[in-house]
Amino acid sequence: xxxxxxxxxxxxxxxxxxxxxxxxxxxxxxxxxxxxxxxxxxxxxxxxxxxxxxxxxxxxxxxxxxxxxxxxxxxxxxxxxxxxxxxxxxxxxxxxxxxxxxxxxxxxxxxxxxxxxxxxxxxxxxxxxxxxxxxxxxxxxxxxxxxxxxxxxxxxxxx
Numbered sequence: 001x002x003x004x005x006x007x008x009x010x011x012x013x014x015x016x017x018x019x020x021x022x023x024x025x026x027x028x029x030x031x032x033x034x035x036x037x038x039x040x041x042x043x044x045x046x047x048x049x050x051x052x053x054x055x056x057x058x059x060x061x062x063x064x065x066x067x068x069x070x071x072x073x074x075x076x077x078x079x080x081x082x083x084x085x086x087x088x089x090x091x092x093x094x095x096x097x098x099x100x101x102x103x104x105x106x107x108x109x110x111x112x113x114x115x116x117x118x119x120x121x122x123x124x125x126x127x128x129x130x131x132x133x134x135x136x137x138x139x140x141x142x143x144x145x146x147x148x149x150x151x152x153x154x155x156x157x158x159x
Contacts, residue, residue: 025050057082083095093138094138099118
């Protein structure tokens with residue numbers, strides 16, 4: 001079967017999967033947020049920063065992200081709640097949760113949500129290895145279980 005022209009995806013909520021789609025990065029620590037965004041962009045990925053839980057939720061509602069990288073602690077909120085919200089809004093969203101302190105309960109909750117749990121500190125190479133793995137898993141899952149967007153039809157499509 002021939003792959004459709006990607007341009008027809010315009011207007012669908014979750015366009016064709018890729019390895020360099022947009023990444024939402026959420027962290028209340030401005031230095032760590034800047035480091036994460038810089039690292040991702042230096043690696044050729046598109047990153048959108050958000051300093052608060054509320055900003056991230058708004059962005060998730062308004063845009064599509066292939067990957068969410070969130071700090072476990074976001075002031076009064078929990079990064080795991082953000083992962084859950086992102087996956088409810090965009091079921092094929094991959095996630096990485098960054099934790100200042102290793103916590104077995106939070107790690108299990110992250111795994112239950114399908115997220116990678118990363119205790120800090122973490123080096124650039126290790127983090128990019130995890131980001132790549134998360135995006136590859138998302139790509140494989142999306143191909144195995146197409147989202148509603150991949151089932152969108154062209155306006156002139158019949159049948």
